[in-house]
Amino acid sequence: MAQNGTNNQARLEKLQDVIRGKRKVLIVTHNHPDPDALAAAFALKYLLQSKWKVGSIVAASGVVGRAENRAMIRHLKIDLRALSEININNFSVIALVDTQPGAGNNSLPRSIIPDIVIDHHVPLRAKTQLAKYYDIRTDYGSTSTILAEYLRDAGIVEIDRKVATALLYGIRSxxxxxxxxxxxxxxxxxxxxxxxxxxxxxxxxxxxxxxxxYLSMLEKAISNARLYKDVVTLDLGHVEHLEIIAEMADLIVRTEGVKWVLSLGEFVGDVYFSLRTKKRRGSADRIAQKLVAGLGTGGGHEMLAGGKVPSDEKPHHSHQELTEILVARFLKAIKRKDLKAENLLSYSRQAAGPRKPEAGETHGEEKKPGS
Ligand SMILES: [Mn+2]
Known part of the structure; x- marks a missing residue:
């Protein structure tokens, strides 16, 4: 950490140069912000205020639907505004966190080059490099980690407890x-x-x-899921909130014998997908980009990625057709092209029956009742 100290100090000074003397900063996250995006924005707001006495507003487009994320906003009192209700011209500095210009998952108008971009997603976008200040660390697990380092290096010891809680949750999530x-x-x-x-x-x-x-949504997701040997694809159809697509991918990739999950759904006319793999070097980000080539935008990390095909991109394709194209491209990309689909639930039922306890595992009857 010590050898990085000067590097980090230099970063903070550069950031300070961008916001020095400015009155109000607009912090924008990706659409439908997740805990990492919320925590990073919340922490940047806190840093700007406590270190440089510069006020800011956090805004995003979309809906926060996932119960955990709504609880985070409520309990930590994160003041998240709708980007559509913000007059961007009122701000002298614009920051993007947990997303980049041109990534396709934020609603900052295309004509605006943000002044600050802080993110951890692959790839580094060309437009990001036009920002006065950008800090993209694709080897980091979260954008919250970058913000946590800023706060640490800014010498803020008694960090606000809600900010600390947000950052920990952002990183963990x-x-x-x-x-x-x-x-x-x-x-x-x-x-x-x-x-x-x-x-x-x-x-x-x-x-x-x-x-x-929530439970009926779970039922629908799982009963429609298809299994190709060790790969699951599931189409949730129309979803009420976007995060359920990623949530289902996270749940199903935990299944024994499953190495890959592609979860898809339609939200306000656009097709979204989440990709998950158990493989540590799965290149999910590159596969996501292959899936949307010529159709939309995608990106992420080795083990998780996502993307979107906007409806205006391929207006003559139905949701069903787009989903089929994405699934076919996916199976081809991971070399599972000619496998026959099985129903995931039937696969699950085949495994039903008494399971031998593994070494060191407690037998059912020895457990305390109610445990
Ligand atoms: Mn993130």
Whole structure:
């Protein structure tokens, strides 16, 4: 960390140059912000205010639908505004976090080059390099980690406890509890603010009440899922909120014997997908880009990625046709082209029956009742 110290100080000074003397900063995240995007924006706002006394507003397009993310906003009192209700001309500095200009997943008008871009997604976009300040670390598990380092290097010791909680959740959520696409820097960042985390609040965020229709959504997702040997594709059809597509991918990739999941759905006319793999060097980001070549935008990391095909891009294709194209491209990209589809639920039922406990595992009857 020490050899990086000067580097980090230089970064902070450069950032300071961009915002010095400015009155108000607009911080924009990707559409339908996830915990990492929310935490990074929340932390940047806090940094600007506490270090340089510059006010800012956090805004995004889309809907926050996932129960955890809504709980995060509520419990941590994150003031998230709708980008459509913001007059961008009122701001002298514009920052993008957890996304980049041209990535296709944010609603900053194309004509605007942001002043600040902070992100961890592959690829580094050409337009990002036009920003006065950009910090893209594709080896990091989360954008929250970058912000945590800024706060640490800015010498803010008694960091606001809600910000610390947000950052920890942002890092954990993007790295699946520090187990996926994680770098030592992500672990360091978590350790650094550990003492400031509000644990009870974090638990309430991670285990929120889910809406009544959540279970029926689960049922629909799983009963439609198709299995190709070790690959699952599932089409959720029309979804009420976007995050359910990623949530299902995360759930199903945990299934024994499943190495890849492509989860798709339609939201406000556009087709979205999430890609997950258990392979640590899965190049999911590159596969996502292959899927949308000539159709839309995609990107991500080795083990998780996503993308979007806007309806105006291929207006003569139905949702069904687009989904079929994406699935066919996906199966081809991971060399599972000629396999016959099986129903995921039938595969699951085949495994039903008594399972031998593994070494060291407690037998059912020895468990305390209710455990
Ligand atoms: Mn992220």
């Amino acid at each position: 993007d790295t699946r509890d520090l187990g996926r696409g994680v770098s030592p820097k992500d672990v360091d960042a978590c350790m650094h603010f550990y003492q400031r985390v509000l644990w009870r609040l974090l638990s309430q965020i991670e285990h929120p009440e889910v809406p009544r229709d």
